Amino acid sequence: MYACLHSANEASGPPLRELANSFSSQVEQTSENTVVFSILPLRKLIGSPYQIASEISREGNERRLRANLAIASNPDSAVLLARHFPGVTLTTKALERERLGLLPLSALFSVADRVAPSLLNVLDHWGLKTIEELAILPENGVVERFGETGVYLRNLARGEVHRPLYLSPAPVPYEEHLQLEHSLELLEPLLFLFGRVLTKLCDRLRSQSQAARRIVTELNLEDHEPYHFELEFPIVLNDSRTILKLLQLHLERHPPKAPIVAFILRIEPTESRHLQDCMFLPTMPTPEKLHLTLARIAVLVGKENVGTPALLGTHRPDAFEMQALPKLDNDVSFPVDTPSVLHLALRLFRPALPAQVRLVEFAPRNVTAPGVRGKVLQYAGPWKTSGEWWTSTFWCREEWDIALDNGALYRIYQDLQSSSWHIFGVYD
Amino acid sequence: MAKHLLSQSNAFRSPKKDQEPRLTALECSSLRRLFPEGINRGNMLSLQGGFSSGQTAVCQHILSLATAHGEICAVIDLNNSFYPEIALAAGIRLDRVVWIRCQKNVKHALRACDLLLHAGGFGVINLDLCGAHQRELSRVPFSYWYRLSKALKQTPTILLVSEHEGQALSRCQHSLRTTLQVKHWTETGLGDIFTGTEIHIFAEKRPWSMPLSLLLKRG
Numbered sequence: 001m002y003a004c005l006h007s008a009n010e011a012s013g014p015p016l017r018e019l020a021n022s023f024s025s026q027v028e029q030t031s032e033n034t035v036v037f038s039i040l041p042l043r044k045l046i047g048s049p050y051q052i053a054s055e056i057s058r059e060g061n062e063r064r065l066r067a068n069l070a071i072a073s074n075p076d077s078a079v080l081l082a083r084h085f086p087g088v089t090l091t092t093k094a095l096e097r098e099r100l101g102l103l104p105l106s107a108l109f110s111v112a113d114r115v116a117p118s119l120l121n122v123l124d125h126w127g128l129k130t131i132e133e134l135a136i137l138p139e140n141g142v143v144e145r146f147g148e149t150g151v152y153l154r155n156l157a158r159g160e161v162h163r164p165l166y167l168s169p170a171p172v173p174y175e176e177h178l179q180l181e182h183s184l185e186l187l188e189p190l191l192f193l194f195g196r197v198l199t200k201l202c203d204r205l206r207s208q209s210q211a212a213r214r215i216v217t218e219l220n221l222e223d224h225e226p227y228h229f230e231l232e233f234p235i236v237l238n239d240s241r242t243i244l245k246l247l248q249l250h251l252e253r254h255p256p257k258a259p260i261v262a263f264i265l266r267i268e269p270t271e272s273r274h275l276q277d278c279m280f281l282p283t284m285p286t287p288e289k290l291h292l293t294l295a296r297i298a299v300l301v302g303k304e305n306v307g308t309p310a311l312l313g314t315h316r317p318d319a320f321e322m323q324a325l326p327k328l329d330n331d332v333s334f335p336v337d338t339p340s341v342l343h344l345a346l347r348l349f350r351p352a353l354p355a356q357v358r359l360v361e362f363a364p365r366n367v368t369a370p371g372v373r374g375k376v377l378q379y380a381g382p383w384k385t386s387g388e389w390w391t392s393t394f395w396c397r398e399e400w401d402i403a404l405d406n407g408a409l410y411r412i413y414q415d416l417q418s419s420s421w422h423i424f425g426v427y428d
Numbered sequence: 429m430a431k432h433l434l435s436q437s438n439a440f441r442s443p444k445k446d447q448e449p450r451l452t453a454l455e456c457s458s459l460r461r462l463f464p465e466g467i468n469r470g471n472m473l474s475l476q477g478g479f480s481s482g483q484t485a486v487c488q489h490i491l492s493l494a495t496a497h498g499e500i501c502a503v504i505d506l507n508n509s510f511y512p513e514i515a516l517a518a519g520i521r522l523d524r525v526v527w528i529r530c531q532k533n534v535k536h537a538l539r540a541c542d543l544l545l546h547a548g549g550f551g552v553i554n555l556d557l558c559g560a561h562q563r564e565l566s567r568v569p570f571s572y573w574y575r576l577s578k579a580l581k582q583t584p585t586i587l588l589v590s591e592h593e594g595q596a597l598s599r600c601q602h603s604l605r606t607t608l609q610v611k612h613w614t615e616t617g618l619g620d621i622f623t624g625t626e627i628h629i630f631a632e633k634r635p636w637s638m639p640l641s642l643l644l645k646r647g
Binding site (some may be wrong): 281282283284285286289290293296297300302305308309310311317320322328339342343345346347348378380401403409425427 | 548
């Protein structure tokens with residue numbers, strides 16, 4: 001036997017589920033405002049279906065819920081009855097089919113998800129209007145015309161579809177709160193407690209085949225505002241030691257201002273990462289270890305100085321952005337197309353070196369800049385480039401390639417807005 | 429008799445070389461004369477030369493070969509001089525490169541290199557110390573290079589140290605010096621165009637070998 005609770009109000013989904021959970025551990029959330037649960041185990045505990053229905057109604061009234069309740073022999077019939085009959089509907093097996101038969105045929109299609117809605121038009125053309133009219137059709141004729149789908153629909157109309165409940169697990173909380181007896185001033189004991197809590201949270205993540213995408217930490221401080229920070233991981237993690245190390249690196253850089261009296265750790269879960277590595281591809285750093293290593297290096301050189309360069313979609317010289325992690329998938333096609341020609345590299349001076357350039361007949365003859373000084377032996381240029389006049393990153397300059405008497409080759413440019421000269425880089 | 433038995437038996441042989449796993453070397457057709465079997469993994473390779481000598485071009489070529497095979501590489505950039513646009517033109521897959529800008533701090537560069545080596549799994553790590561003050565480089569304890577070379581052993585990583593002077597030279601299995609030979613300019617009706625250079629590469633530890641001549645095209 002199954003009970004179905006249905007409310008016209010879509011916002012009442014969670015309270016309905018709570019009510020169902022108080023009676024059964026096997027609850028199916030059929031839709032936002034419909035839940036179905038098994039009441040068979042309640043027969044020994046409460047009694048007859050009538051007594052069970054009374055108990056559910058009483059509990060619902062106490063919780064001030066307005067919903068329809070139906071009890072039927074299978075989940076789909078219970079849903080149909082609860083959706084279309086107000087109040088409490090309690091049927092016997094014989095009465096169930098009679099009640100269902102009164103409903104319009106379209107009601108059947110609201111339950112039968114796997115049946116194409118176009119079938120309703122066909123049945124309508126046949127002159128079938130109610131469920132009972134479909135239920136009394138001969139089985140062989142329905143099979144000949146609609147096959148397996150027709151049989152399923154006919155059985156549904158007769159209240160003879162017995163299926164298991166599609167149980168959705170209750171949401172697992174990924175949050176832990178710890179109130180400390182004594183305030184903590186040092187990082188080490190705090191990390192010890194973090195480690196204990198994170199182990200618990202990561203075990204919970206792994207048991208649900210999930211991983212952490214972000215961790216939110218809230219530290220309640222003595223006589224201070226709570227200290228709150230978030231760490232977002234470029235790769236999903238479910239290893240407590242890695243997360244702990246990242247928290248440690250963050251707290252070492254940004255320590256709280258006062259002793260800690262309580263903390264909350266909250267993990268935002270996501271699908272865990274599954275990778276099938278190939279035998280014939282080169283080894284790569286493990287994502288967790290790489291992330292941790294780059295976080296450690298970021299402590300040394302700054303977060304903005306570590307990452308993977310990505311060019312921006314512009315012609316502006318030296319336009320790039322730093323991304324968090326390199327690509328770690330094995331998308332290498334064989335045979336590998338290896339570059340055979342060597343290209344001259346350009347080493348940049350960041351920022352470009354301000355230079356003094358002496359011109360003779362509009363061409364550079366002498367260049368003087370910090371660390372660079374010489375006579376221009378040969379030159380090529382100028383090449384005028386400009387762009388992005390509509391933004392603050394507007395540039396307009398004339399570039400030259402020059403060979404100095406010190407043996408090196410440079411790229412210099414004149415900024416046409418300020419008429420100043422700069423050394424952009426050296427060919428190497 | 430016992431001596432004879434010992435010499436015949438394989439069981440008492442030293443397990444040294446036979447049991448060491450051999451990692452596939454990085455094949456480099458342009459440098460085949462210097463590295464006939466490719467650049468061996470787990471080795472430190474020093475590249476020295478002044479500005480415009482082509483050492484950065486050689487480094488970027490090796491990086492491009494490694495990234496083409498899908499390996500993850502790293503550039504530890506002391507002077508923030510790596511130019512991603514030119515690197516892409518040289519064939520480097522930028523999405524496989526970790527770029528660390530050390531803001532002229534040699535200590536940070538060496539520490540970052542150490543951390544990357546211990547993380548493992550990198551194909552090529554380019555420690556670019558060009559432009560570092562000689563005084564600052566000479567302060568680096570000699571043992572540090574030993575530590576790096578020790579960390580490299582039995583890893584699939586090649587450490588490329590590029591510098592103007594050879595500080596890491598003694599600990600490197602290979603050391604190359606690049607020099608600029610010819611600058612190529614093409615005359616057109618509207619003036620000259622710089623098209624590339626020709627460089628020579630010397631193997632420092634094999635002074636009797638002939639230099640390798642390479643043509644570098646301007647990208």
